[in-house]
Amino acid sequence: MTVAEVVFYLLALLSVIAAVGVVTVPNVVHAALFLILSLLGVAGFYILLSSEFLALVQVLIYGGAVATIILFGLMLTGGRDLPAVGPGAQWPLALLVSGALVVLLLTAVLNTTWPRDAGEMTLISINTLGSVLFREWLLPFELASLVLLVALIGAVVISSQEERES
Amino acid sequence: MISLEHVLVVGALLFSIGLFIALSRRNAVGVLMGIELMLNSVNLNLIGFARFVEAPRPIDGQVFAVFVITVAAAEAAVALALAVAVYRLRQTIDVDRLNLLKW
Amino acid sequence: MQALFENYLAVLLAAGTGCILVITAIIGAKLLAPYSPNREKATPYECGMLPIGRVRTQIHVRYYVYAILFLIFDVEAVFLFPWAVSLVQAGEVALYSMIVFILILGFGLGYAWKKGALEWK
Secondary structure, eight states: OOOOHHHHHHHHHHHHHHHHHHHHHHHHHHHHHHHHEEEHHHHHHHHHOOOOHHHHHHHIIIIIIHHHHHHHHHHHHHTTOSOSSSEEEEEEHHHHHHHHHHHHHHHHHHHHHOOOOOSOOOOOOOHHHHHHHHHHHHHHHHHHHHHHHHHHHHHHHHHTTTHHOO | OOOHHHHHHHHHHHHHHHHHHHBBBBBBHHHHHHHHHHHHHHHHHHHHHHHHHHSSOOHHHHHHHHHHHHHHHHHHHHHHHHHHHHHHHOOOOOOOOOTTOOO | OHHHHHHHHHHHHHHHHHHHHHHHHHHHHHHHHOOOOHHHHHSSBTTTOOOOOOOOOOOOOOHHHHHHHHHHHHHHHHHHHHHHTTHHOHHHHHHHHHHHHHHHHHHHHHHHHHHTTTTTO
16 A cells, blocks of 8 residues: 555545535534535645646635635525524435435446556646646637626626615 | 546545535535535546546646636636525525425 | 655645644643633623524625625636746737736626725715
């Protein structure tokens, strides 16, 4: 068992247990904190899979901005005051569907012969990623700015609509 | 040595847990958390394939993941704004009680 | 793979030390601090009167608009890092495309500003 495997299993344990915690914890604010823990575990996977930049992005956006915005959303919608935030009436059906999905995915993954390791891969530096992004992916990059613009305007208009009327 | 199977198994587990959260939570923000978890497991799969499968341009998987994260951030902003607007209108974001469209 | 671990050994050590520090602080506080709660002490202070109804913290929706702006410009910063590093290699096209990108997002900021979403009334 190499060091990489030990780290991998620890990270897998961390992120899967934190994800189970999101399901089982009744308080939705605690669920949000467990979600952040799980997402940071995924950032560890990115480092292990030699993509440093993605780990940086994950910590910056999920650990910082999305966590902030989810906690703000919970505070604004009275997350603590909801009497029952646990599973709704359809949880047995949901369990059936997601259980069937996990069985299907695991049998598919374990019964396929995947290509072996593509050799020792060095860390992909931000430099090479940037030059590929701005050469081959220029149009999707500009489209991403339009998506962000629409999201920004939509979110601002939707969340401050009521206030103007009153 | 870690192989592609390891990464895919973790991705499948995280995706299914995320699906269960999205389907079973009563709080609308909780549903959003499940969706974020599902998008993350998709990213994990993309990075795993980019790392282990030999391709002419191995960086493409990472660029894909960056775009997925961008779209996920935009989606979170709009979805939470909708939750806030619904809460101000109906004083609840319990998705079992937001059933105006049901027949 | 070996170089990777040498690079991130410091990160792992820092994370481990931080966790141990926080856990010992919490356990130490639990063991050492005197703890004797009662009902009177737990009520919120309202000038000596008994509080009526549940405690509610009102948070203005303005904070949420700022959080959205933070999120969007955080994503922009994510695209700025590889751009800044690879600008010399990628050449002029990258420069102009990033200018267009920032202008499009700046239009969104200007719209929010014009709409009065950034003002505290």
